[in-house]
Amino acid sequence: MKKKTDVVIIGGGCIGAATAYELAKAGLKDVVLVERHTLSCGATGRCAGGARQQWSEPANVRLAKASIEMFKRFEDEMGRDIGLVNGGYLLCAHTPEEAEHFKKNVKMQRENGVDVRIVDPKEIREITPCINTDGMILGAYCPDDLHVDPFLAVQGWAENAIRLGVDVELHTEVTGFKRKGNRVSAVITNRGDIECKTVVNAAGPWSQDVGRMLGIELGTYPERHQICVTEPVKRMLWPLVVDFYVSIYFRQSAHGSFVFGHSDPNEKPSYNIRGTWRFLEEISKKLTTLMPSLKDICIVRQWAGLYDMSPDAQPILGKVSEDAENFLVAIGYSGHGFMLAPMSGLLMAELIVYGEARTQPIDALSIKRFAGGRKHKEHNVV
Amino acid sequence: MRRITEHPILTFPQGKAMRFSFDGKTMEGREGDTIASALQAAGVRVFRESINLRHPRGFFCAIGRCANCSMVVDGVPNTKVCVTRLREGMAVETQHGRGSVDIRR
């Protein structure tokens, strides 16, 4: 393992892998990505793989839209099939408040160039014939949204980063840092120290642990979300469907299995990734209510992943402390990190290589926003 | 492949005959059969085609564990026929690749 490098990236999930690739692509190859277990073993490996542009904050919409464009080019650029289903996303509204919210969002999203429209229940049934629209007032449908296999995407980023000269060190755990003045001088790992010029914290749900090694409180925290998968069946559903009212999201993967999960308002911050039997009952009730024809289809596996939550459910990018000027973060994605990973990688690379993000501004995502007490919470989270 | 009628140690009760269909053809099994044993007795060994390579697959573990024997039974795909008891009038079909969900159900 290298003892000295330019950039150390902590975390072998989608954010770390995408950042490593974009850095190498921009010409900065002296990069070491350290991952304490194996690629995708953390939050990325447990996520549903969806990518949507339908957000309530314009900055998120622009980030997401650009990321989706990058996902579409992924197979050509990386040389790896990532099981992309360009089936779109369908959000369903059950209450008048939700319906108004959707209409407002769709207007803003369209102004930002997103191909999205409001659909009535009849149209919803045309787009997804198997769905039960009882109780739905309307939906927001973006046929341009997509869903992919997260494992294959991370593999694609990592193997291309390696091809371009990046070192990916697995089974390498960061245990601390060395400092010189107001800079981090080295990363301490279980396999030795790595002197470096820049550190990127892409540790996902463990982002706060890494921050605390430097004595920095990042404000992020891990939250469990349960998810499960069925046996495969022939394709019958194209879009990823999100219903905030019922609290469920579900998609049928390229493989033919249904992958679905929800948000549980009773979850407290924790590292617990064990499944519960109540989840199986609840999520089955929710899905069979929306898709009654799936009642005989079987769940084969349940698991849980951690969202790296930030106080306003939006990511935190960039520098976080004057005491550690070269310690950058790309964290707090609150359950939508994977879909923003392509652009995150690019913007973090630009920040490191050019000193500033060029393709899209990221000032609004700086940690400084919490100091002012102002919070623009992202609402479209499930 | 055939029913064992005589055995030095075991006695096999002659279960009541049961009619079922396999890919539209009328077949006969016996009470007490699993769908798999009824098909085997009738000489049917291919229960499905695999999802990617379309290889013929059939009976293997007999305990509902390996999923090799998945067929479409009464419209329900991925049914493990080695642990599903035969019932009168069942409609059993070869599962070609992934089974389909009948969305009208």
Next chain:
Amino acid sequence: MINTEILVVGGGPAGLCAAAEAAEHGAKVMLVDDKDVLGGQLIKQTHMFFGSHLQYAGTRGIDIAKILIENAKKAGVEFAPGATITGIYDDGVVTALNGGKFIKIKPEKIIVATGAYENMLAFPNSDLPGVYGAGAVQTLMNVNGVAPGNRVLMVGAGNIGLIVAYQLLQAGIDVAAVIEVTDKIGGYYVHANKIRRMGVPILTRHTVSRVWGKTSVEGAAVVEVDKNFKPVPGSERNYAVDTICLAVGLTPLTELLWNAGCEMRYVPALGGHVAWHDENSRTSLEKIYVCGDASGIEEASSAMIEGKIAGLNAANALARKTKLTQKTYDERMKDYRAQLGQLRRGPFGEKVRMGTSVLAGEAAALDEPIESLPKDYRSFPKGARVIIECEQNIPCNPCETICPHNAIKVGKDIVNYPTLDPEKCTACALCLTRCPGLSLFVVNREYSPTETEISIPYEMIPLPKKGDAVDALDREGKFVCKGKITRVLTGKKFNRTSIVSIAVEHKYGDVVRHFRASAAAKPEEKIITPADIPDDMDTIICVCEDVTRRQIEEAIDRDRAQSVDEIKRLLRCGMGPCQGKTCQRLIMQILAKKLGRNVAEFSPQTYRGPMKPAPMGVLAKAHDEEKN
């Protein structure tokens, strides 16, 4: 929510004995099994069992099942057949799928007696219909009464391979050969001898190189291997068979234990990964006990005793006081440990003795010396008319138990070789019908001035008739001379083993051990040569997802995969409907071979519930009931 004190998962010999024992001491016990008929593997076993009368030696497996079920019923055990446990959750709830219902159980203690599952062997076209697990063949044959095929190649000469080969012959199905990749027959010689003398060749140092057929098995190629398990060029031989029966070992079924969070250890001598457990059968989780094959691969006789130990200890550990006294506990533990000790003596117990000591973190205890086989065990002691040919030290003594004249002695250590006292023996032949190995014969040299009469235990149909002229066969099933059936004894008293006597010329009296009807000629083997030779790299490893050996090796070589998890993420092995149950072991073997490491260094993927695919409609219904 069903509340119970002790939940026993698995209704085989271990589970039934555990449940009966615990209930006997007053505990409230519920036993679940995923099949709707209890008895586990016992209900398929037509042969008589070994051990001592304390473990029902000399009784057929199918009959032992009935006895154990009756015992448990009488003790007050509540049965829940047809219920598959799908998970042991952190809140202490155990979930199960029972018919169309999702049920929840909250037990104080859980005894896991889930048995074992069969190892998979992968070779070109091993995914063709017609390649079956040995257990599956037994179920089809002995439970459903359906023949698995017409002509079988048995892969594996451990006890299961040998026993199932014999059972195939009993069902009238032809067995072309039994092949074993190592240089030794792993099972008891008595099981091997039974099929050898019926003409089934047992080929050691042989393995199946490939199988072919249009839509199901039509033929197989068998190849000899050298001591490094590499195929010997030019040794390939084709067999016209329609069924390949895989009996290549068992692995403990430990998913629930992994899922619950028990500490697991890799102990090859016990069959693979097992839950660490102490000598009271308790795992690292205070609530969970383990017994039977799930705790280490062994015989059913041991499973019964392990079950009793688990049931005794679980009952003893309940929060409330039961009928169990300290005195009874101590006495029973002493007795059960002694019985297990007896069953684990001799060469066949070596593996388990080693495995249990590895688990206990101790050096393997040396077996006390066994009386060596008598010098004349293969010849005829003067005057003896009952000839004992069991040839190995197997813990077993039903011959001693059944003899009404005390003519056979095994002794307190049931692993001793039986000896015959010719003075006391009347050649009543009762012992022939109780020997689980069918290895006792009566040889009467005074039958006639020119003939010796040999009486053999016979469990085949059709039975010959007195006076029939037959071909007399030697121990290898080869024709020796013509013979005549002199006597056929059959009936209830003989426990379904008939005694058939044949008269042959004196000089063949030491050699003849079987017969066949003269008219029966061995069918001419029609060898069909396959059109093309498939590539070994196209062997399907993950059957659910159609993943080949080539793809897995590429993932290791090109994509840097070094663990089961990484291969799973790249190729989906283990994500299919069987959730890795069939392919895990094969993938670990490939990883070990390619990376030059020990299989022990690889962990299977995390076991996550539900352990059986759960229909969403059933789960949704449970949710509704939970809410009301």
